[in-house]
Amino acid sequence: MKQYVIIGCGRFGRSVAENLYKLGNDVLAIDENEETVQSISDKVTHAVEADATDENALRSLGIRNFDVAVITIGSDIQSSIMATLIVKDLGVKYVVAKAQSEIHAKVLYKIGADRVVFPERDMGMRVAHNLISTNILDYIELAPEYSIMEITALEEWHEKTLLDLNIRSKYGINIMAIKHGNHINVSPTAYDNIHKGDVLVVIGHNNDLKRLQK
Amino acid sequence: MKQYVIIGCGRFGRSVAENLYKLGNDVLAIDENEETVQSISDKVTHAVEADATDENALRSLGIRNFDVAVITIGSDIQSSIMATLIVKDLGVKYVVAKAQSEIHAKVLYKIGADRVVFPERDMGMRVAHNLISTNILDYIELAPEYSIMEITALEEWHEKTLLDLNIRSKYGINIMAIKHGNHINVSPTAYDNIHKGDVLVVIGHNNDLKRLQK
Ligand SMILES: Nc1ncnc2c1ncn2[C@@H]1O[C@H](COP(=O)(O)OP(=O)(O)OP(=O)(O)O)[C@@H](O)[C@H]1O
Ligand SMILES: Nc1ncnc2c1ncn2[C@@H]1O[C@H](COP(=O)(O)OP(=O)(O)OP(=O)(O)O)[C@@H](O)[C@H]1O
Ligand SMILES: [Ca+2]
Ligand SMILES: [Ca+2]
Ligand SMILES: [Ca+2]
Ligand SMILES: [Ca+2]
Numbered sequence: 001m002k003q004y005v006i007i008g009c010g011r012f013g014r015s016v017a018e019n020l021y022k023l024g025n026d027v028l029a030i031d032e033n034e035e036t037v038q039s040i041s042d043k044v045t046h047a048v049e050a051d052a053t054d055e056n057a058l059r060s061l062g063i064r065n066f067d068v069a070v071i072t073i074g075s076d077i078q079s080s081i082m083a084t085l086i087v088k089d090l091g092v093k094y095v096v097a098k099a100q101s102e103i104h105a106k107v108l109y110k111i112g113a114d115r116v117v118f119p120e121r122d123m124g125m126r127v128a129h130n131l132i133s134t135n136i137l138d139y140i141e142l143a144p145e146y147s148i149m150e151i152t153a154l155e156e157w158h159e160k161t162l163l164d165l166n167i168r169s170k171y172g173i174n175i176m177a178i179k180h181g182n183h184i185n186v187s188p189t190a191y192d193n194i195h196k197g198d199v200l201v202v203i204g205h206n207n208d209l210k211r212l213q214k
Numbered sequence: 215m216k217q218y219v220i221i222g223c224g225r226f227g228r229s230v231a232e233n234l235y236k237l238g239n240d241v242l243a244i245d246e247n248e249e250t251v252q253s254i255s256d257k258v259t260h261a262v263e264a265d266a267t268d269e270n271a272l273r274s275l276g277i278r279n280f281d282v283a284v285i286t287i288g289s290d291i292q293s294s295i296m297a298t299l300i301v302k303d304l305g306v307k308y309v310v311a312k313a314q315s316e317i318h319a320k321v322l323y324k325i326g327a328d329r330v331v332f333p334e335r336d337m338g339m340r341v342a343h344n345l346i347s348t349n350i351l352d353y354i355e356l357a358p359e360y361s362i363m364e365i366t367a368l369e370e371w372h373e374k375t376l377l378d379l380n381i382r383s384k385y386g387i388n389i390m391a392i393k394h395g396n397h398i399n400v401s402p403t404a405y406d407n408i409h410k411g412d413v414l415v416v417i418g419h420n421n422d423l424k425r426l427q428k
Contacts, residue, residue, distance in 0.1 A: 015338020123333035124229020143398045176390045176417050184357045186417050203390050203400050
């Protein structure tokens with residue numbers, strides 16, 4: 001089990017902190033805002049009010065003993081950079097930082113961040129892809145040209161087997177799972193039937209996937 | 215091709231707007247902040263400065279003719295609720311709204327939002343899952359107990375075939391794709407070899423997936 005410190009508890013930082021704690025980890029949450037600290041205190045191991053740009057404050061919290069630090073200070077770019085520099089200097093091995101823009105990310109990498117994340121940009125891309133077609137429910141980009149998508153079964157597929165539909169050779173995509181209500185079949189065979197309302201999890205080249213979108 | 219209006223162009227809204235435009239759609243971006251509008255104007259079809267809580271302003275922009283509205287006003291919950299109510303009243307068929315909290319989401323659904331999204335909360339969950347194990351690169355939750363994960367091939371798998379490893383019956387999971395550098399194999403067969411640095415895209419029950427995490 002690892003020890004995580006989350007610096008900044010906005011919506012993103014709070015979610016990272018709460019989920020790491022739920023997954024059984026030791027989590028210290030730090031924020032300069034008193035109410036924010038209070039509201040997260042029973043969802044993590046410890047929650048402390050401190051200014052993350054104050055090196056002495058972080059040192060006295062024993063930050064150097066943590067395995068991973070996640071800096072999620074958002075709008076205040078200067079504080080995000082200073083906090084990243086300080087935790088790296090104090091000796092935290094793995095530092096993740098949230099960035100606002102490409103240039104912000106570049107600075108964070110230069111000063112030693114091991115990973116930079118863009119939560120709003122990435123979710124914006126996912127939601128845009130979900131919206132363009134009404135049958136796409138979720139989407140992940142695997143490689144520049146390949147994706148995994150969750151799609152609602154087209155009407156012409158209802159009550160047919162995968163063999164009947166021959167989706168693999170007709171569309172060049174693979175069906176990885178079929179969701180039917182609360183049940184999920186993660187090893188679909190050629191003889192599995194597709195029913196109305198089923199959700200298919202498919203993998204393939206973006207050009208082939210496009211042809212499934214209605 | 216559909217017509218989208220994005221109301222609020224923070225980091226999330228901007229990403230939704232830019233990606234919808236890149237995907238070939240008609241996109242109107244609205245924000246009350248002048249600089250924000252200027253900075254997005256060449257990345258969407260039209261960008262307009264307006265207060266989204268002003269019904270007359272939205273009406274005169276012809277909002278009712280849009281197929282989809284995405285309300286991404288963030289911190290100001292009252293404005294987010296008012297803007298959602300107005301676009302729904304003006305007759306937009308499909309309205310997506312960003313929420314800060316469960317209670318905010320409930321209000322948005324009550325006043326007619328068709329879909330509510332939590333970008334920071336969802337990305338926080340993804341990042342937390344990615345962090346707990348060093349070989350998990352990406353993660354989507356398919357159903358409460360089932361996920362798709364991208365994992366780095368464990369050392370003991372190098373230079374073995376899927377048949378040798380017998381991962382399906384040993385771990386109860388399915389391998390959906392193998393990424394090798396820039397190449398991606400989306401129909402892996404039993405005779406495909408796994409090499410050092412390969413990334414496997416796997417699907418399965420969370421309990422089974424846990425056993426692959428190192
Ligand atoms: N110097 C600092 N020390 C500690 N906490 C800080 C500091 N600066 C900002 N924070 C905290 O970081 C959190 C996130 O900051 P902010 O709300 O500006 O970012 P955001 O990107 O809009 O957040 P989100 O989108 O995750 O809600 C806030 O709770 C804020 O109090
Ligand atoms: N009444 C309004 N009319 C138009 N635009 C608005 C209104 N209120 C807020 N906005 C705009 O909405 C955008 C998002 O708001 P804000 O920055 O508070 O949210 P946020 O959740 O922190 O954003 P993000 O995390 O996506 O960066 C801002 O660009 C802001 O100018
Ligand atoms: Ca205080
Ligand atoms: Ca904000
Ligand atoms: Ca103005
Ligand atoms: Ca945000």
